Amino acid sequence: MIPEGIAYGGDYNPEQWPEEVWAEDVRLMREAGVNMVSVNIFAWALLEPREGEYDFTRLDKILGLLHENGIAADLATPTAAPPAWFFRKHPEALPVDKDGRRLSYGSRQTFCPSSPAYREAALRITGAVAARYADHPAVVMWHIHNEYGCHNAECHCDVSAASFRRWLRSRYGDLAALNDAWGTTFWSQWYYDWDEIIPPRATGAVPNPTHQLDWRRFCSDELLSLYKAEREVLREAAPSVPATTNFMVMYNFDALDYWRWAPELDFVSNDHYLRSTDPESEIDIALSGDIVRSLAGGPWLLMEHSTGAVNWQPVNRAKTAGELRRNALAHVARGADGIAYFQWRAAKAGAEQWHSAMLPHAGTDSQIWRDVVALGADLKALAEVRGSSSPASVAVAWDWNARWALELPSQPSESVRYLDVVRSWYEPLWRSGVAVDFVHPSADLSQYRLVLAPALYLVDDASAANLTGFAAGGGTLAVGFHSGAVDANCHIRLGGYPGAFRETLGVSTDEVFPLLPGETLSLDGGGTASLWSERVRLAGAEAVTSYGSGPLTGVPAVTRHTYGDGTAWYLATHPDPGTLAGLLDRIRTEAGVEPVRETPEGVEAVLRRGEDADYLFLINHGEGDASVQVAERATELLTARSIEGGLVTVAPGDVVVVREAR
Numbered sequence: 001m002i003p004e005g006i007a008y009g010g011d012y013n014p015e016q017w018p019e020e021v022w023a024e025d026v027r028l029m030r031e032a033g034v035n036m037v038s039v040n041i042f043a044w045a046l047l048e049p050r051e052g053e054y055d056f057t058r059l060d061k062i063l064g065l066l067h068e069n070g071i072a073a074d075l076a077t078p079t080a081a082p083p084a085w086f087f088r089k090h091p092e093a094l095p096v097d098k099d100g101r102r103l104s105y106g107s108r109q110t111f112c113p114s115s116p117a118y119r120e121a122a123l124r125i126t127g128a129v130a131a132r133y134a135d136h137p138a139v140v141m142w143h144i145h146n147e148y149g150c151h152n153a154e155c156h157c158d159v160s161a162a163s164f165r166r167w168l169r170s171r172y173g174d175l176a177a178l179n180d181a182w183g184t185t186f187w188s189q190w191y192y193d194w195d196e197i198i199p200p201r202a203t204g205a206v207p208n209p210t211h212q213l214d215w216r217r218f219c220s221d222e223l224l225s226l227y228k229a230e231r232e233v234l235r236e237a238a239p240s241v242p243a244t245t246n247f248m249v250m251y252n253f254d255a256l257d258y259w260r261w262a263p264e265l266d267f268v269s270n271d272h273y274l275r276s277t278d279p280e281s282e283i284d285i286a287l288s289g290d291i292v293r294s295l296a297g298g299p300w301l302l303m304e305h306s307t308g309a310v311n312w313q314p315v316n317r318a319k320t321a322g323e324l325r326r327n328a329l330a331h332v333a334r335g336a337d338g339i340a341y342f343q344w345r346a347a348k349a350g351a352e353q354w355h356s357a358m359l360p361h362a363g364t365d366s367q368i369w370r371d372v373v374a375l376g377a378d379l380k381a382l383a384e385v386r387g388s389s390s391p392a393s394v395a396v397a398w399d400w401n402a403r404w405a406l407e408l409p410s411q412p413s414e415s416v417r418y419l420d421v422v423r424s425w426y427e428p429l430w431r432s433g434v435a436v437d438f439v440h441p442s443a444d445l446s447q448y449r450l451v452l453a454p455a456l457y458l459v460d461d462a463s464a465a466n467l468t469g470f471a472a473g474g475g476t477l478a479v480g481f482h483s484g485a486v487d488a489n490c491h492i493r494l495g496g497y498p499g500a501f502r503e504t505l506g507v508s509t510d511e512v513f514p515l516l517p518g519e520t521l522s523l524d525g526g527g528t529a530s531l532w533s534e535r536v537r538l539a540g541a542e543a544v545t546s547y548g549s550g551p552l553t554g555v556p557a558v559t560r561h562t563y564g565d566g567t568a569w570y571l572a573t574h575p576d577p578g579t580l581a582g583l584l585d586r587i588r589t590e591a592g593v594e595p596v597r598e599t600p601e602g603v604e605a606v607l608r609r610g611e612d613a614d615y616l617f618l619i620n621h622g623e624g625d626a627s628v629q630v631a632e633r634a635t636e637l638l639t640a641r642s643i644e645g646g647l648v649t650v651a652p653g654d655v656v657v658v659r660e661a662r
Contacts, residue, residue, distance in 0.1 A: 002140050002242075003035040003072050005383030007301065007338030008376055010358050012037035014062050015046055016347055022062065025345060026069040028359060032369075033376025037066065037344060038074040038303070041146050042108065044125060045083035051121075054128050067138035075133055076143035077230055079122040081108040090117040096157035099202045107351065109151040113222045114163040119229065126230045130237035142234045142243040143303075147271060148223045150248060153255035154215075156199040160222075165194050167218045181489045182210040209408045210490045213458075216404045220257045228264060242266035246303040249291045251275060251284060251419060254407075257400040258295050259440045268296035271304035271342075272331070276317035282604065282621055285327060287426050289334025291398065293390055294438040301338035302331045307368050308356030316354065322653040324371045326619055329378065329655045333606035333617035337386045339379060381638050382657060385615050388608040392435035393593050396426065397453040397467065399441055405458040405490050406482070413514035415531060418455050421480060424574070425454040428581035433595035433605040434588060445470045450591040452584075453501075454480035460488035464500035471504055472564030476591035478584075479505060481532045481572050482512070497534065498570065505570040506541030506561030509534040513552060520576075522548035523557055527579030533557070534572040541570065544583075558583060567591075600626040603650060616658040620650040631660040 014022050048054055066073050087105040093115040096102050111118045133139050172178040175191055184190045191197055200207040200215050231243050247270045262268055270292040274281040292300050307324050309316040328339045346357035358372045403418040429436055441463035445451055451470055471477040484500035486492050493499030497509040513533040520528040525545035533552055541561035547553050559570045569587055597605040602622025608615040620626050627649050634643040637657045650656050
């Protein structure tokens with residue numbers, strides 16, 4: 001089974017090193033407190049040097065060595081990087097981009113997701129690994145593939161086109177339904193034969209938006225079908241061994257609809273990396289962690305992050321003093337029951353040779369190594385936190401379909417970016433210490449007091465009814481501009497904006513006025529607005545603030561409406577950060593939402609709840625000592641000291657975890 005307590009480790013690639021290094025690896029792993037590593041992720045070429053011929057000698061030794069030293073293995077299927085011999089035999093399996101160029105092998109994930117040859121080869125190597133190691137004592141879980149869709153989320157070849165058509169037949173049944181859903185009377189795009197439909201390849205003007213949206217849905221489902229096929233091979237061989245694959249709920253990755261993926265995993269895992277250009281990356285860690293925990297419905301595993309610099313950004317920033325520890329423990333605070341890195345030992349060759357690792361190029365005489373060892377001790381001290389929940393009374397509606405649709409071409413403003421809008425709403429809640437879940441718009445909302453829909457441009461009828469029903473039933477709903485505008489087929493909801501939410505919000509907009517980059521409008525209640533404005537007419541709602549300048553002077557910019565037994569707010573513009581924070585503070589206070597704990601500015605407070613204790617994580621991102629009120633009878637887990645007087649002090653850059661008995 002997965003190690004007790006918090007799992008700790010990283011990607012282990014011993015095939016990159018001579019065998020005499022392996023003994024040192026496991027010795028140092030034990031010194032650092034590592035109890036689980038991921039192996040075999042990119043070893044296909046070594047396991048299967050020729051089609052159907054296998055050499056497990058190296059992997060046998062590695063798994064045996066790990067088991068002898070009490071280190072569990074997260075054993076991967078190596079299907080993310082097919083060997084060169086495969087592509088020489090099956091060049092048709094290489095992916096084709098939207099411009100019609102067939103890409104070459106020579107890196108990773110250079111295959112077409114719809115390729116029958118790839119699927120056959122991937123299931124063959126998966127079956128061979130499963131047959132050999134299903135009962136191996138070191139193997140505690142399966143790691144299927146690696147970062148699905150990271151480099152080949154789309155392939156525009158003819159094989160993919162045929163698969164796309166099959167997917168569309170399943171979705172629509174007949175061409176009449178497809179033509180209606182796609183609105184193909186526009187620009188003479190009507191289809192009379194299924195074979196006329198191709199992927200949205202490069203063309204002279206803007207492609208059909210619903211065509212593009214369905215293509216994104218198909219690409220996500222096509223990769224999911226590969227995951228499920230490998231999973232079934234593994235389940236047949238070892239039904240009791242859980243399986244996962246590493247998601248990438250990251251700032252720049254939106255290829256997969258993880259709401260569809262998450263139920264197919266035995267437990268959810270995620271990779272997370274910081275942006276060097278983000279001055280407050282701690283917010284990105286929190287947002288990502290809350291999304292992943294919400295996908296998992298509870299605890300999850302951090303499968304990859306970095307001890308220091310990565311290698312794939314224009315400038316790859318090293319982490320500052322204490323940042324490695326804060327980052328890792330922030331993920332634990334947000335529900336991670338495992339902390340792992342890419343990778344264990346820093347590579348001396350290959351495309352990721354400048355990516356940081358647990359054991360860096362400098363070896364053990366390095367700050368990173370000392371930090372890695374210290375983190376191992378911290379995670380051991382937090383063993384009892386494993387499995388605890390993360391209660392929240394605020395939910396943020398998040399939908400990959402809405403994200404895809406919002407960022408299609410020919411929107412009123414290409415400056416409106418889904419994640420930017422969501423983060424702008426999330427940040428004030430994070431600063432206030434308010435616990436947040438992310439939910440699909442169709443999810444059960446009964447446990448929440450407040451639901452936010454910052455950027456729900458696309459919403460289907462059932463989800464719209466779910467959200468409006470939440471407000472009618474006594475909840476508080478806050479909706480952001482340009483939400484509810486289109487249905488599931490990306491068709492505009494007629495009758496005025498914000499479409500699906502007009503009645504609930506008690507407003508109607510007849511025209512939108514997006515703002516130019518750098519343009520701002522004043523608000524009569526104070527503050528400014530940017531990015532977006534609308535000509536809103538009240539239809540039952542009250543104006544909370546109006547535009548104080550520009551062509552819409554005097555027009556409502558933020559409204560509040562009593563709807564049924566609840567309240568519905570509409571933010572028809574993008575207020576400046578301080579004004580938005582004030583609005584959201586008012587909204588959540590009126591909804592009866594309290595922070596996890598009152599803390600000084602700069603101190604992040606996160607709660608995990610166990611069966612008989614609460615675990616309060618306090619992370620000081622500020623520059624001075626901070627005192628926080630806690631329970632009278634409490635213990636600081638990382639130092640094992642009792643807290644006297646119900647007050648704990650958190651040093652700048654430090655983390656404390658307080659156990660409060662319930």
